[in-house]
Amino acid sequence: MSDPDVTTVVVNWNTVGLLDECLASILAATPPGVANDVVVVDNGSTDGSLEHLAAAWPHVRVLANPENVGFCRANNRAIRATRSPYLLLVNTDARLPVGGIDALLRYFEEDDRAAVVGPRLVYGDGAFQRWTAGRLPAAGSMAVYLFGLDRVGPRALRRRGLYLGADTRQPFRPAWVSSAVMAVRRAALDEIGLLDERIFVYMDDVDLCARAGAAGWHVWYAADVTATHFMGSSSRRATGRASPEALRALNRWYVRRHGRAAGLALRATELAGFTARAVLHGVAALGGRPGSRSQAAAHATHLRLALERIDA
Structure with missing residues (x-):
């Protein structure tokens, strides 16, 4: 056969x-x-x-x-x-x-x-569904994604984020x-x-x-x-709605592949990005924007995850 x-x-x-x-x-x-x-x-x-x-x-x-x-x-x-x-x-x-x-x-x-x-x-x-493809995790691709540069930045950045920008x-x-x-x-x-x-x-x-x-x-x-x-x-379409385990897995994989020093740089980018997102959505929630409160909470959760110890 x-x-x-x-x-x-x-x-x-x-x-x-x-x-x-x-x-x-x-x-x-x-x-x-x-x-x-x-x-x-x-x-x-x-x-x-x-x-x-x-x-x-x-x-x-x-x-x-x-x-x-x-x-x-x-x-x-x-x-x-x-x-x-x-x-x-x-x-x-x-x-x-x-x-x-x-x-x-x-x-x-x-x-x-x-x-x-x-x-x-x-x-x-x-x-x-933008989570279909993208660039490898790194401080640069994470920053492009977290700060929305893959969607509103220059054309050269549209495919440089962790996920597809468009x-x-x-x-x-x-x-x-x-x-x-x-x-x-x-x-x-x-x-x-x-x-x-x-x-x-x-x-x-x-x-x-x-x-x-x-x-x-x-x-x-x-x-x-x-x-x-x-x-x-x-609901997973919303930014920040991915499973917390996804972020843990990303950080664990990155440290295993690139070492703890590089992992710290990646997490520093995550801290900056998730803090900015949590603050922006928090301000929007105060203005009564629908869904902003849950978005702020989701980004605050990811902010805490970025501070977790990584067991590679």
């Missing part, structure tokens, strides 16, 4: 309500003639996910972990258990468009150094793309290694793309392909 053309990996942890639409979108996005080995890795779910998969999706391969081993270890288990030349990582809260798989794989055909490809992501209502339909090569939907060339993983299993969740995509770029591989933002990523709640 020949190897499949692509393996699609879905990591599930107590999201049984998302599985049907996710898997249906993967099947609908698989073009005729393409053998897609769909693998669900379950991280010790207790919500009936395994029973539902067995009853509703008997042809989908399921790898069951007895406990939640994290995003990276779960994906790596599926990668090691499969042999296709291309991999597609899809979150349970993501939906692929019809024709999306073929469009993503085309980047590998057109660029033999393409290692990672990520599509443009939108929320459920179609609004652009929507675009023109494909380009950023430093990283989101693993909410991520296509990967297996040959690149054979060279640079799998996902870093020291990372439980968050920063897995940045780390993988950084290692790929350092080894001379290319990362592509496929802006001509649009997938939907719900992210659990539309």
Whole structure:
């Protein structure tokens, strides 16, 4: 039996309500003639996910972990258990468009150094999701993001922030793309290694793309392909609404990669940026601007997180 053309990996942890639409979108996005080995890795779910998969999706391969081993270890288990030349990582809260798989794989055909490809992501209502791609974390990219220079600054700064400053339909090569939907060339993983299993969740995509770029591989933002990523709640669109664990993971990864001195410089930038944001939203809240009070509180939380000790 020949190897499949692509393996699609879905990591599930107590999201049984998302599985049907996710898997249906993967099947609908698989073009005729393409053998897609769909693998669900379950991280010790207790919500009936395994029973539902067995009853509703008997042809989908399921790898069951007895406990939640994290995003990276779960994906790596599926990668090691499969042999296709291309991999597609899809979150349970993501939906692929019809024709999306073929469009993503085309980047590998057109660029033999393409290692990672990520599509443009939108929320459920179609609004652009700027957390899709960006530059590697550093004091400079963090400052551009925190002070809004990627959105209101000179054109030269629009792509120099931690996240995308503006929507675009023109494909380009950023430093990283989101693993909410991520296509990967297996040959690149054979060279640079799998996902870093020291990372439980968050920063897995940045780390993988950084290692790929350092080894001379290319990362592509496929802006001509649009997938939907719900992210659990539309409130996460608001600046400062990302999980506190995301900031902790970023700082931990940065210190591990660049050392504690560089980590202090990054956190100094975070302190300045989150302080400025908390003050501005606090003033706006006093003026009665809707949503400003919760924004100020969110930035104050991140300000406290920037002061935490980092255990790399």
